[in-house]
Amino acid sequence: MKVNLAYFGKEAVYSFRRNWVQSVAAITTVALCLVVVGIIAITLYVGGLMIKEIESQVEIQVYLADTAETKPIQAFQEKLVSWDEVKEVKYVSKQEALEIFKKKFENNPEVVENLSDNPLPASFVIMLNNSREVEDIAGRIKSIDNIDELVTDEKDIKYGKEFVGRLFAFTRRLSMATSAFAILLIFVSLVLITNTIRLAIFGRRKEIGIMRLVGASSWFIRIPFIIEGMIEGAIGSGVAILILTLLYRTFFSKLANGEWLSFVAIPFDQGAFIRLIFMLGFGGIAIGALGSMIALRRFLKV
């Protein structure tokens, strides 16, 4: 069967113009929903980057006892390096530790002057590929056979347990809550599109009845409504993209440049934003098509 594209287009536009109040309402909701979804996506993305940054700073410190001998220290270092989970092992000697300490208290030289000897221990700083494994690795270090030759106390193996646990719990909960909110909003816009299309169908039920009577195929009847839904979804996402671009220009880009909050240097890039725009555009059209399908499903049951 030859598909008459001009017919489908004409019908969709006609129906759209007839129910324009409803259509505008649906477009507005789709736009608002996608703006919020977009903001959530950006926030999650930026938050994710920030968290990754913080996570990458999670490290294990092993403070060596002054009595530890060079040989077992070297063996220990080699062992750490051989573990797959370990990204980097840095040795900080007693001398280096003192230098760092001195630098920290540059403004209070009396603190340093009062040091008789060098009380600071040498240490290993261990960075991991995946900071979520920090607890595991710390445990493994503690259970190394001759670890008591290197450290005086288990407490000398540090990794900020409390902080790490809380950070992971927080990020998990944050992304879950915002995702749930985004899903809810998408559902709301779906319902509104469905309603709009249902009204459009209702306004043309006589025509549809005749179409079915003379043997128009279900898809032939459906396609104009689906096109209408997709147009509404596309316009809605277009509006959303416009608003988000303005927000991005005036707000996020300044954040990213560190113009506003210099301490959070967010590496927010243009590429991610463009990907987001494509996702929202596709999402809006998909919502429109899906909404129409839902609206038509019950109606076209023969």
Add this chain to the structure above:
Amino acid sequence: MIRLKNATKYFGPDKPALIDISLKIEKSEFVFLVGPSGSGKSTFIRLLLREFLPTRGEIYVSGQDVSKLRPWKIPYLRRNIGCVFQDFKLLPNKTAFENVAFALEVIGRSKHVIKSHVAEVLNLVGLEEKHNSYPDELSGGEQQRVAIARAFANRPPLLLADEPTGNLDPATSLGVMSLLNRINRTGTTVLIATHDREMVDSMRKRVIALEDGKLVRDQLRGVYGYES
């Protein structure tokens, strides 16, 4: 053309509409389906159109069991059945020409075919001069003739009419009936549900009478019956 075998339709556990109907209508027959309101005439027609399934029994249209038809094939069944109703079912915002063309357009006929078919069929029903009129500018009889033109535009082998003269005065009815008769003579099977006694009596065609959902009479060259 049409064959029913123990066709039964219930709209509820104790609401029978058609009970155990078995009959056969041959190709190019002209048949009246008569009976008082609520006797099951419309249910009969709607079963043939596969608007719903029979509760029991088999219904064959053009050799095909419609109750076993896959849903997506229903439109193709309907393309072979022209349909006319008491209330015409014309679209008010389309002219006579557009109304007929619409039926061909939505089954994907090409522009060229539509143009020639519509002109031809409007000619057949005698409305070639009113092809640009909207339904509300046409009389009842003219509107029904547009509806018949639409039903016949695709040249279906079967034409069903549910009370086609129900809204028309006797003189106009006669014109519509003779038009349907003319269509029948082109080889199209015509089935008309009606309670227009005079019409049935004057045409002397096969009459199938229903009463309370039961087949009570099937008579060649029959009359409406029920002398009162």
